[in-house]
Amino acid sequence: MYCIKPWEDLTIQDDYMFKLIMNIKPICLKLLQGILRMEIKDIHYLETEKSMDARYQGKGIRMDVYVRDDAATVYNIEMQVRMLEGTSLFKRTRYYQSMIDADLLAAGADYDDLNKTIIIFICPFDPFGEGRHIYTFENICLENTKCKLQDGTTKIFLNTKGTMADVDESVKAFLDYVNGIVGEDPLVREMDEMIRRIKRENEERVSYMTFAMKMMEERKEGFREGERQGFTNGLAEGKAEGKAEGKAEGVAFSISNMMKNLGVSVEKAMDILQIPADERTKYATLVRQ
Structure with a gap:
């Protein structure tokens, strides 16, 4: 029988709490900067928990976090707590990409002016089994892997079970926090305090x-x-x-x-x-x- 998870037991892994925390701009901004290892001046929420109805026939999707930065790059951040059967998890990024593009075009963008997009899945499991904390995918030429398609799309999988030294300490601390470990990292402490504060509301x-x-x-x-x-x-x-x-x-x-x-x-x-x-x-x- 389905039971409601007690409010007091919610963590960053739970969709409801994850969306609340990521809707706090400074936290979302700092996390993006850490993951991408680049400075981002500002972000704008296109709509938290963005709901997109599939055009023609198909299913709609509801996004956890949907933002655009000052350079017009669009980000979709999702908490994925389960490894889906077969290749469903990976194909899900393909569907999300198609929905984002359709949304941008519907908003008046031309094909040539489609925003750069980055889809980020946060996973408390290793989706590829290589021990990496981060897996970044772009479209490349198989005959020459140095030749990129430059279609402006990137997919990133963050893995909390990684063992390599391949992400910043702050990002590693965040991934540990997703696993339930509260360290001394300032961003993690800020998230944890905010969750405690929200639970009192x-x-x-x-x-x-x-x-x-x-x-x-x-x-x-x-x-x-x-x-x-x-x-x-x-x-x-x-x-x-x-x-x-x-x-x-x-x-x-x-x-x-x-x-x-x-x-x-x-x-x-x-x-x-x-x-x-x-x-x-x-x-x-x-x-x-």
Whole structure:
């Protein structure tokens, strides 16, 4: 049964708290500067938790953090707490990129003037198994790896389980903090103090509980629909398979409903519903039909 995580137990790994902390400009700015090892004068929030509806037919996405710097580079920062099945995690960056480009073009940009974009996934696991804290990807020529496509797109995966000395100490301290280790780094101390302060704010507590209750209701509705579908199909077909098929349709309904009403991705909806890893491909297929 789905349980609401207590407000007091939320950490930087939890989407809700991560978004609140990253919406504090000085913290977000310092983290970006540390990851990229460059000075950024200022950032502008295009919209925290930016919701983008897929044009034509497709699914929308809701971004954790969506900002633009003073040089017009656009950043999308996401907390990814699960390694998705197969190559889903990596293909997710491709989909996010397409949605960002569509959003920029809809805002009036010309193809030649598309902003430089950097998508950053923060992972409490090693998505590539090489022990790096940071994996940076750009499009290059396979015949000459020094020749870059220069399409202005970059994807970065940060790994909290890295063992190499490949990031700044401040970034390493932040990744340790994602793992639950509070060090003496100034940025980490600032984040931790801010989380403690936020937890004392009753308004944010109420907001979180409202959000969590809505998620719970979505989950309950999905399982109720599953039971209704299963009962109907079971009577119609007179088989156990009919009931199982109806339940699957009900769970798919719940996933779709949660994506629509809460603006979350199919992966996050299945996280909330606690769908087992070996069943996720089946439900993802049903949702996309």
